[in-house]
Amino acid sequence: xxxxxxxxxxxxxxxxxxxxxxxxxxxxxxxxxxxxxxxxxxxxxxxxxxxxxxxxxxxxxxxxxxxxxxxxxxxxxxxxxxxxxxxxxxxxxxxxxxxxxxxxxxxxxxxxxxxxxxxxxxxxxxxxxxxxxxxxxxxxxxxxxxxxxxxxxxxxxxxxxxxxxxxxxxxxxxxxxxxxxxxxxxxxxxxxxxxxxxxxxxxxxxxxxxxxxxxxxxxxxxxxxxxxxxxxxxxxxxxxxxxxxxxxxxxxxxxxxxxxxxxxxxxxxxxxxxxxxxxxxxxxxxxxxxxxxxxxxxxxxxxxxxxxxxxxxxxxxxxxxxxxxxxxxxxxxxxxxxxxxxxxxxxxxxxxxxxxxxxxxxxxxxxxxxxxxxxxxxxxxxxxxxxxxxxxxxxxxxxxxxxxxxxxxxxxxxxxxxxxxxxxxxxxxxxxxxxxxxxxxxxxx
Amino acid sequence: xxxxxxxxxxxxxxxxxxxxxxxxxxxxxxxxxxxxxxxxxxxxxxxxxxxxxxxxxxxxxxxxxxxxxxxxxxxxxxxxxxxxxxxxxxxxxxxxxxxxxxxxxxxxxxxxxxxxxxxxxxxxxxxxxxxxxxxxxxxxxxxxxxxxxxxxxxxxxxxxxxxxxxxxxxxxxxxxxxxxxxxxxxxxxxxxxxxxxxxxxxxxxxxxxxxxxxxxxxxxxxxxxxxxxxxxxxxxxxxxxxxxxxxxxxxxxxxxxxxxxxxxxxxxxxxxxxxxxxxxxxxxxxxxxxxxxxxxxxxxxxxxxxxxxxxxxxxxxxxxxxxxxxxxxxxxxxxxxxxxxxxxxxxxxxxxxxxxxxxxxxxxxxxxxxxxxxxxxxxxxxxxxxxxxxxxxxxxxxxxxxxxxxxxxxxxxxxxxxxxxxxxxxxxxxxxxxxxxxxxxxxxxxxxxxxxxxxxxxxxxxxxxxxxxxxxxxxxxxxxxxxxxxxxxxxxxxxxxxxxxxxxxxxxxxxxxxxxxxxxxxxxxxxxxxxxxxxxxxxxxxxxxxxxxxxxx
Numbered sequence: 002x003x004x005x006x007x008x009x010x011x012x013x014x015x016x017x018x019x020x021x022x023x024x025x026x027x028x029x030x031x032x033x034x035x036x037x038x039x040x041x042x043x044x045x046x047x048x049x050x051x052x053x054x055x056x057x058x059x060x061x062x063x064x065x066x067x068x069x070x071x072x073x074x075x076x077x078x079x080x081x082x083x084x085x086x087x088x089x090x091x092x093x094x095x096x097x098x099x100x101x102x103x104x105x106x107x108x109x110x111x112x113x114x115x116x117x118x119x120x121x122x123x124x125x126x127x128x129x130x131x132x133x134x135x136x137x138x139x140x141x142x143x144x145x146x147x148x149x150x151x152x153x154x155x156x157x158x159x160x161x162x163x164x165x166x167x168x169x170x171x172x173x174x175x176x177x178x179x180x181x182x183x184x185x186x187x188x189x190x191x192x193x194x195x196x197x198x199x200x201x202x203x204x205x206x207x208x209x210x211x212x213x214x215x216x217x218x219x220x221x222x223x224x225x226x227x228x229x230x231x232x233x234x235x236x237x238x239x240x241x242x243x244x245x246x247x248x249x250x251x252x253x254x255x256x257x258x259x260x261x262x263x264x265x266x267x268x269x270x271x272x273x274x275x276x277x278x279x280x281x282x283x284x285x286x287x288x289x290x291x292x293x294x295x296x297x298x299x300x301x302x303x304x305x306x307x308x309x310x311x312x313x314x315x316x317x318x319x320x321x322x323x324x325x326x327x328x329x330x331x332x333x334x335x336x337x338x339x340x341x342x343x344x345x346x347x348x349x350x351x352x353x354x355x356x357x358x359x360x361x362x363x364x365x366x367x368x369x370x371x372x373x374x375x376x377x378x379x380x381x382x383x384x385x386x387x388x389x390x391x392x393x394x395x396x397x398x399x400x401x402x403x404x405x406x407x408x409x410x411x412x413x414x415x416x417x418x419x420x421x422x423x424x425x426x427x428x429x430x431x432x433x434x435x436x437x438x439x440x441x442x443x444x445x446x
Numbered sequence: 447x448x449x450x451x452x453x454x455x456x457x458x459x460x461x462x463x464x465x466x467x468x469x470x471x472x473x474x475x476x477x478x479x480x481x482x483x484x485x486x487x488x489x490x491x492x493x494x495x496x497x498x499x500x501x502x503x504x505x506x507x508x509x510x511x512x513x514x515x516x517x518x519x520x521x522x523x524x525x526x527x528x529x530x531x532x533x534x535x536x537x538x539x540x541x542x543x544x545x546x547x548x549x550x551x552x553x554x555x556x557x558x559x560x561x562x563x564x565x566x567x568x569x570x571x572x573x574x575x576x577x578x579x580x581x582x583x584x585x586x587x588x589x590x591x592x593x594x595x596x597x598x599x600x601x602x603x604x605x606x607x608x609x610x611x612x613x614x615x616x617x618x619x620x621x622x623x624x625x626x627x628x629x630x631x632x633x634x635x636x637x638x639x640x641x642x643x644x645x646x647x648x649x650x651x652x653x654x655x656x657x658x659x660x661x662x663x664x665x666x667x668x669x670x671x672x673x674x675x676x677x678x679x680x681x682x683x684x685x686x687x688x689x690x691x692x693x694x695x696x697x698x699x700x701x702x703x704x705x706x707x708x709x710x711x712x713x714x715x716x717x718x719x720x721x722x723x724x725x726x727x728x729x730x731x732x733x734x735x736x737x738x739x740x741x742x743x744x745x746x747x748x749x750x751x752x753x754x755x756x757x758x759x760x761x762x763x764x765x766x767x768x769x770x771x772x773x774x775x776x777x778x779x780x781x782x783x784x785x786x787x788x789x790x791x792x793x794x795x796x797x798x799x800x801x802x803x804x805x806x807x808x809x810x811x812x813x814x815x816x817x818x819x820x821x822x823x824x825x826x827x828x829x830x831x832x833x834x835x836x837x838x839x840x841x842x843x844x845x846x847x848x849x850x851x852x853x854x855x856x857x858x859x860x861x862x863x864x865x866x867x868x869x870x871x872x873x874x875x876x877x878x879x880x881x882x883x884x885x886x887x888x889x890x891x892x893x894x895x896x897x898x899x900x901x902x903x904x905x906x907x908x909x910x911x912x913x914x915x916x917x918x919x920x921x922x923x924x925x926x927x928x929x930x931x932x933x934x935x936x937x938x939x940x941x942x943x944x945x946x947x948x949x950x951x952x953x954x955x956x957x958x959x960x961x962x963x964x965x966x967x968x969x970x971x972x973x974x975x976x977x978x979x980x981x982x983x984x985x986x987x988x989x990x991x992x993x994x995x996x997x998x999x
Contacts, residue, residue, distance in 0.1 A: 113537055134520075134523060145977035258645075289773065292646075293645075314519050318523070329551070
């Protein structure tokens with residue numbers, strides 16, 4: 002049985018300065034952690050979500066490896082995992098957005114060796130944003146540029162007050178920057194959403210549009226920015242907002258110095274999906290004929306942006322990649338995990354730091370329940386409970402180091418606070434990969 | 447196998463750095479390096495490669511390409527359409543699978559370079575904030591020793607140090623940045639222009655003496671001061687310059703002024719083909735070549751080196767740290783456009799592009815590139831490049847070799863291009879043909895010298911055993927596109943197009959010393975204006991498979 006021995010308690014207080022929080026896509030790297038006896042007792046500067054992430058972290062008192070729900074040694078788990086992944090005709094590897102890049106790279110390598118499909122949680126959050134970039138490109142910037150230059154800050158279908166609590170204070174609204182020396186006073190904030198979210202009170206102007214009418218609203222703005230005359234009644238009927246409001250916003254957007262629009266899943270996962278994002282990215286592009294304007298997705302998971310990058314540099318595509326022919330092919334809908342499972346196609350799987358059993362459709366869950374799969378997670382979840390092999394792994398950013406990418410593609414290192422008796426997901430994946438290579442006769446690195 | 451001894455016997459060796467030009471000799475390799483022949487006749491090699499009748503050169507060095515980091519990776523993400531119809535890279539028992547298109551995936555990049563006999567490559571434009579990303583990609587790019595240049599020409603701290611006339615601060619910053627990011631050289635991209643692009647619509651600088659908003663420095667000052675600072679720091683490759691006004695008609699005067707701004711200090715002007723145009727601004731009808739005028743200056747000023755940035759006909763992806771250029775090109779071509787403004791100040795522009803031989807402008811660009819190779823008298827100061835993937839893929843290098851070694855082929859292709867190219871460039875009148883020795887200079891010995899890599903680009907004792915063996919052929923494209931064998935650090939990695947093994951290769955970087963007192967000023971600046979913590983910025987060696995510090999001159 003895998004031993005999970007917690008390091009001895011000494012009562013000594015350790016301070017970890019400039020630690021990185023991986024709870025959301027903001028990846029704040031200015032957290033000072035006070036650590037005592039394998040417990041974080043204080044997380045200075047962390048937001049409400051970050052505090053919950055750090056302060057409630059306990060070492061899971063459960064075996065590092067379970068096979069069919071029974072405690073097993075790690076070695077047995079690695080062997081069985083490699084057998085599962087090499088034994089099927091359609092293996093799929095999914096998740097990755099809460100693992101450091103170092104582990105993600107190994108996972109993509111395994112998918113390659115087993116002719117499998119590799120997909121990340123991007124396919125159920127900002128996958129449509131990635132597809133929109135393939136259509137029109139993207140004009141964007143890093144969060145430091147927002148801080149130094151942004152004077153019109155917009156949020157569309159995104160509620161950072163609840164999803165990214167330090168977004169306003171650390172990056173987008175409050176901070177004083179080189180060309181925004183008065184911080185919030187130098188900025189105008191406009192929020193567009195279908196409901197009055199908690200973020201709305203941060204806005205100078207809140208615009209509530211009809212649900213499922215993001216595309217129409219964005220297309221209205223595009224038309225106005227490009228000098229196209231619109232019929233007021235039609236605009237009001239389509240968007241739920243008067244033409245005059247859109248005219249005012251279009252003028253603001255054209256006349257600001259450096260505009261930024263952050264967008265969220267309110268845009269990417271509602272009616273229109275990638276067409277919505279494409280409209281927003283096209284609008285941003287158009288605005289650069291008048292001023293400087295950029296767009297940025299507010300990515301959710303701590304390292305989902307890293308997953309996009311790792312999968313892209315290794316395969317050429319950022320999610321939904323199938324290796325069945327021995328080389329990467331990309332087709333969202335065909336090779337994205339929720340679809341593959343719902344159609345009952347995959348016959349084995351590995352779920353890394355994700356919980357499809359909790360959030361996929363019933364047909365997808367029903368199929369996953371039927372096939373042998375491996376699960377890696379720091380906590381027990383519905384997905385680990387139904388796994389043929391479940392590994393309890395150390396938590397990245399708290400127990401293990403590595404690299405994560407902030408929502409603006411900026412790579413940031415992790416500073417672990419204290420060790421875990423459980424292996425890291427990188428260690429588990431490396432061990433599985435070693436066995437997969439042996440089974441498949443791979444000599445390469 | 448440190449004690450193994452490899453003998454490459456009887457090859458026809460081209461090793462210009464050591465004055466060897468086509469002599470038949472043996473090479474001995476041990477511990478990944480070239481060694482002296484054993485003096486003891488009893489010592490037998492553990493392996494002998496019969497290279498008789500074959501041409502032996504050092505491994506190729508690409509000193510200017512875009513193969514890693516955010517810009518390259520976004521281009522991969524943005525362009526699935528070109529991968530589906532291109533060659534596929536299937537997985538084997540020794541190699542990963544991958545995709546091609548104009549921007550191959552990391553593993554495919556390494557295999558394809560190795561397949562051409564190239565064993566070292568430098569990414570030319572890494573945003574300082576993304577240095578860690580570039581190193582991660584390097585660690586997944588096999589078969590090559592790699593390094594990168596760091597974008598500094600629009601950096602606020604650099605401009606402020608120049609504005610306030612604080613050369614020590616500038617020295618400290620450049621040294622600190624190169625050391626912290628594990629970079630190889632300072633890179634200037636449209637110095638000053640990218641900052642202006644960030645501050646106003648369509649913003650840019652248009653000449654060396656335009657003032658940059660807010661910082662009130664000129665491109666000329668940035669070029670001169672960074673070149674001088676790099677000289678004081680004794681950097682092996684002092685400064686790598688992408689001039690202002692790339693691609694614009696009439697930009698040759700800007701290029702000439704840039705050369706003059708160096709004031710005799712060493713400087714490398716990159717993809718100079720894109721900077722050698724005559725004609726009126728925005729007037730395609732007057733677009734013409736000004737290579738003759740610029741080459742004359744290069745020929746008489748030994749402090750200047752260049753690489754060409756050859757254009758090849760076909761479809762590719764334009765990617766640049768020159769934000770306003772990306773905007774300009776996206777408006778010209780009307781395709782999808784990526785732009786990225788990054789703190790620690792750099793920019794980025796990406797857009798698909800297609801060079802057509804029937805286009806007067808594109809044909810001239812092609813001709814101007816070849817003119818450069820043919821008009822610089824000293825081959826040690828001109829380097830082969832396509833600015834991959836901007837002018838075309840690195841996979842076009844064998845074709846460029848043929849253009850240079852075979853004037854009939856060159857003239858035949860010229861005949862297929864727009865007829866007015868003959869009047870507007872001197873290409874039709876140039877009958878120079880390169881020798882194999884000169885090819886060896888512009889593809890390995892020269893770039894090694896320009897980069898200050900003492901162990902590369904030659905086959906003398908102590909050199910890295912990066913060796914390429916070619917089968918001679920009348921058609922030089924055929925000869926260079928499929929080497930007989932390629933050795934990386936003494937290991938046989940490619941044999942007639944087949945990958946034998948794919949070692950990861952080293953990361954080459956510099957580690958100049960700097961003033962620790964002045965570093966505090968950098969820290970204060972960094973924490974005031976940037977969104978990550980200063981302590982989290984430096985990249986540790988743990989990101990590198992095998993780091994190697996290239997010493998100062």
